[in-house]
Structure formats: C-alpha cells, structure tokens
Amino acid sequence: MTPHYSIxxxxxxxxxxxxxRICGLGTDxxxxxxxxxxxxxxxxxxxVTTPHQYPDASDARCPKCSDPLWGPQSRWATSADLVQLGWQDRVDPQLNGEPDDHIA
Ligand SMILES: [Zn+2]
Ligand SMILES: [Zn+2]
Known part of the structure; x- marks a missing residue:
C-alpha cells in the first residue's frame, strides 16, 4: 500500500x-x-538524519509500542493525523498519494 503522505x-x-504512519490509534x-x-x-x-532501525522482517513491530507495524492500531497518516502529530509541515506535497477521501 502506498503512503498518503511522505517526507x-x-x-x-x-x-x-x-x-x-500513525500508530496507537484508539489509545491515549x-x-x-x-x-x-x-x-x-x-x-x-x-x-532522516536521526537514527533509523529495521524491524524483524517476519514480524515487524512498532518501536514505540511493540504492536504490529501493520496492525489495526496503525495506518498511513491522514491529513488530520498529521495535524495531531504536528508533522504537517514535514510532508513533501510532490510525494502525496491518494487524497484523503480515497482512504479505505
Ligand atoms: Zn527503503
Ligand atoms: Zn506504535
């Protein structure tokens, strides 16, 4: 699946x-x-100048909460998610994927 917003x-x-991505949906x-x-x-x-990590390829998990990286508590961020994260200014608009109204 292609990200909706990319940096x-x-x-x-x-x-x-x-x-x-936003993770921890439905949590505090x-x-x-x-x-x-x-x-x-x-x-x-x-x-990308900060350290990065690779998850276990067969069981990818979120480094923060240890829930599955591609689990139901996680999704490619929507525009509203970006605002919640305060990351809306980090998006490169030229890399945008589908508009929000196409998110399944
Ligand atoms: Zn890569
Ligand atoms: Zn997480």
Whole structure:
C-alpha cells in the first residue's frame, strides 16, 4: 500500500517512499512513525538524519509500542493525523498519494 503522505525518498534503499504512519490509534498515546514502503526502515522522527532501525522482517513491530507495524492500531497518516502529530509541515506535497477521501 502506498503512503498518503511522505517526507522524502528512502536514503537506505533509494526506491521506497518514506511514508508517515500513525500508530496507537484508539489509545491515549497515538504516535507517528516514518516508514519506508519498500524496505521497512523506520524513523521515530520525520527527519532522516536521526537514527533509523529495521524491524524483524517476519514480524515487524512498532518501536514505540511493540504492536504490529501493520496492525489495526496503525495506518498511513491522514491529513488530520498529521495535524495531531504536528508533522504537517514535514510532508513533501510532490510525494502525496491518494487524497484523503480515497482512504479505505
Ligand atoms: Zn527503503
Ligand atoms: Zn506504535
């Protein structure tokens, strides 16, 4: 699945988009992640100069809450999610995917 909002191309694999995900939906502590849609590198901040990590490829988990990276508590961020995270200024508009009204 393609991210709705991305900050850049992945500096690790050079092919993926660094999509913004929100995780912890339905909890008191929703949090943002930056995830490459190709190699699954994860950044905890919308800044690729910060350290990144690779999840276990067979059982990818969120580094913050340890729930499944692709689980139901997580999704590619919507525009409202970006505002909640305070990351709306980090998006590169040229990399935007589908508009919000196409989110399933
Ligand atoms: Zn990548
Ligand atoms: Zn999480």
């Amino acid at each position: 850049d191309y992945c500096p690790r694999c050079g092919a993926g988009l660094l999509g913004i 502590e929703p949090h943002g992640l930056v995830v490459c849609d190709e190699c699954e590198s994860i950044w905890l901040e919308p800044d």
